[in-house]
Amino acid sequence: MSxxxxxxxxxxxxxxxxxxxxxxxxxxxxxxDMRVAHWExxxxxFRPNSVGPVVAQLTARYLAPLAYGDExxxxxxxxxxxxxxxxxxxxxLKEGKPVFECQAVxxxxxxxxxxxxxxxxxxxxxxxxxxGATAE
Amino acid sequence: MSxxxxxxxxxxxxxxxxxxxxxxxxxxxxxxDMRVAHWExxxxxFRPNSVGPVVAQLTARYLAPLAYGDExxxxxxxxxxxxxxxxxxxxxLKEGKPVFECQAVxxxxxxxxxxxxxxxxxxxxxxxxxxGATAE
Amino acid sequence: MSxxxxxxxxxxxxxxxxxxxxxxxxxxxxxxDMRVAHWExxxxxFRPNSVGPVVAQLTARYLAPLAYGDExxxxxxxxxxxxxxxxxxxxxLKEGKPVFECQAVxxxxxxxxxxxxxxxxxxxxxxxxxxGATAE
Amino acid sequence: MSxxxxxxxxxxxxxxxxxxxxxxxxxxxxxxDMRVAHWExxxxxFRPNSVGPVVAQLTARYLAPLAYGDExxxxxxxxxxxxxxxxxxxxxLKEGKPVFECQAVxxxxxxxxxxxxxxxxxxxxxxxxxxGATAE
Numbered sequence: 001m002s003x004x005x006x007x008x009x010x011x012x013x014x015x016x017x018x019x020x021x022x023x024x025x026x027x028x029x030x031x032x033d034m035r036v037a038h039w040e041x042x043x044x045x046f047r048p049n050s051v052g053p054v055v056a057q058l059t060a061r062y063l064a065p066l067a068y069g070d071e072x073x074x075x076x077x078x079x080x081x082x083x084x085x086x087x088x089x090x091x092x093l094k095e096g097k098p099v100f101e102c103q104a105v106x107x108x109x110x111x112x113x114x115x116x117x118x119x120x121x122x123x124x125x126x127x128x129x130x131x132g133a134t135a136e
Numbered sequence: 137m138s139x140x141x142x143x144x145x146x147x148x149x150x151x152x153x154x155x156x157x158x159x160x161x162x163x164x165x166x167x168x169d170m171r172v173a174h175w176e177x178x179x180x181x182f183r184p185n186s187v188g189p190v191v192a193q194l195t196a197r198y199l200a201p202l203a204y205g206d207e208x209x210x211x212x213x214x215x216x217x218x219x220x221x222x223x224x225x226x227x228x229l230k231e232g233k234p235v236f237e238c239q240a241v242x243x244x245x246x247x248x249x250x251x252x253x254x255x256x257x258x259x260x261x262x263x264x265x266x267x268g269a270t271a272e
Numbered sequence: 273m274s275x276x277x278x279x280x281x282x283x284x285x286x287x288x289x290x291x292x293x294x295x296x297x298x299x300x301x302x303x304x305d306m307r308v309a310h311w312e313x314x315x316x317x318f319r320p321n322s323v324g325p326v327v328a329q330l331t332a333r334y335l336a337p338l339a340y341g342d343e344x345x346x347x348x349x350x351x352x353x354x355x356x357x358x359x360x361x362x363x364x365l366k367e368g369k370p371v372f373e374c375q376a377v378x379x380x381x382x383x384x385x386x387x388x389x390x391x392x393x394x395x396x397x398x399x400x401x402x403x404g405a406t407a408e
Numbered sequence: 409m410s411x412x413x414x415x416x417x418x419x420x421x422x423x424x425x426x427x428x429x430x431x432x433x434x435x436x437x438x439x440x441d442m443r444v445a446h447w448e449x450x451x452x453x454f455r456p457n458s459v460g461p462v463v464a465q466l467t468a469r470y471l472a473p474l475a476y477g478d479e480x481x482x483x484x485x486x487x488x489x490x491x492x493x494x495x496x497x498x499x500x501l502k503e504g505k506p507v508f509e510c511q512a513v514x515x516x517x518x519x520x521x522x523x524x525x526x527x528x529x530x531x532x533x534x535x536x537x538x539x540g541a542t543a544e
Contacts, residue, residue: 013289013290014289014295014297016289016290017285017286017288017289017290018285018288018289018290018292018340020290023286025286068290
């Protein structure tokens with residue numbers, strides 16, 4: 001399936017660690033704003049008392065190192081969803097080759113109480129119709 | 137198997153995000169110094185031209201949220217190793233209950249060239265004899 | 273005047289940057305939990321609708337570099353206060369010598385509205401009587 | 409004097425803290441890549457054995473809070489230089505109004521030895537002729 005969102009990114013100084021390469025945790029931070037923007041694109045918000053997705057699981061593969069100043073492409077897609085959770089795939093490409101791949105399980109919770117709740121209907125509809133997510 | 141290393145940790149302000157909980161990437165940073173200390177305990181160093189472990193894969197499960205000031209216990213163990221790679225398990229406990237579990241595949245590389253190389257013999261021996269790692 | 277609070281700290285991997293030294297912004301993060309703990313020691317909290325101090329000004333001097341694993345001492349004191357603001361001095365010592373000195377102006381605001389408000393009386397009393405702050 | 413470099417920036421999730429505003433240390437990180445880019449624009453590099461500027465002093469004023477998603481403008485200029493050091497001014501504008509102002513003293517050091525050394529002639533010439541810096 002194709003990617004739903006793509007952003008150009010230049011590796012920042014703060015993303016690199018002592019070894020001169022992007023730190024493994026920094027890859028996850030790179031995708032944070034794309035995840036937020038995707039949720040907002042579903043007609044949702046990040047207000048204190050609204051429904052919000054939280055990261056429940058992550059599986060990441062680091063395929064090649066990145067260095068300060070590298071020009072990369074960040075991509076996001078939504079392969080599938082269930083009643084209260086959905087999947088995000090993230091990918092970093094450098095010169096057309098994948099250097100990082102990650103799959104996240106995101107669970108919808110009530111930001112006030114932390115209780116798990118169903119994906120809002122509008123978000124569910126857009127992930128299926130627009131993003132091509134498969135309902136499981 | 138039992139844990140090889142354990143540290144008490146108090147959740148820092150900088151580890152929490154807008155939602156008031158520890159950010160998912162911050163969990164990985166929590167274990168960074170334990171990983172470094174474990175490598176050093178194997179008679180190894182992090183010098184530019186030495187052998188160093190890099191994170192090749194991560195699988196993480198976030199079981200319950202953590203908040204600023206929470207007192208937690210961080211644990212690390214080494215379930216298994218191969219010729220050029222080894223596994224780290226990480227766990228965060230709060231009041232005796234796991235709130236985060238992670239497994240990392242670490243690959244030994246030459247820090248100068250980035251080439252994959254065998255685990256140094258002394259490190260291999262200690263991970264098996266001291267840490268109880270299974271050679272696969 | 274003497275220091276009101278002191279903590280031992282070991283330089284973390286995540287605090288160092290590409291050059292192998294502690295990044296200038298990381299020094300500020302080091303003092304964040306001490307600042308929070310100091311505010312709590314004044315009988316105050318960091319709840320959403322309470323009074324909280326925000327950083328209004330910073331003056332920092334970086335006297336010598338720090339590296340991964342360095343053992344340092346972090347200190348905090350409160351030289352003076354006014355009606356709605358107070359001063360924090362921060363210092364990092366390595367082997368008895370100052371390597372970082374910083375002065376912060378902290379302003380009390382209503383965390384809900386952001387409006388500037390007087391230092392709560394109990395906090396004011398403790399900063400003068402316990403911490404030795406001079407009222408200006 | 410006018411600004412030498414300007415960048416549009418959208419406040420990132422990771423830049424905000426528990427209070428919902430940009431953390432005071434995050435402002436400094438925002439300017440890191442502009443500082444690096446400015447140094448590179450002077451014909452210099454950040455290689456391990458070259459000359460590099462390190463932050464020796466900072467004076468920062470936080471004039472108004474920023475929130476996630478705010479669109480801001482980051483600016484940098486070089487008001488003056490001496491033999492081994494130069495000054496950077498940083499400013500964050502939101503809707504045309506300054507919300508953050510900072511002045512940094514940067515000292516040129518040999519990245520290998522840490523010794524203080526003169527600003528390289530080409531960098532010195534460009535800061536004066538192109539950036540309008542005053543030699544003191």
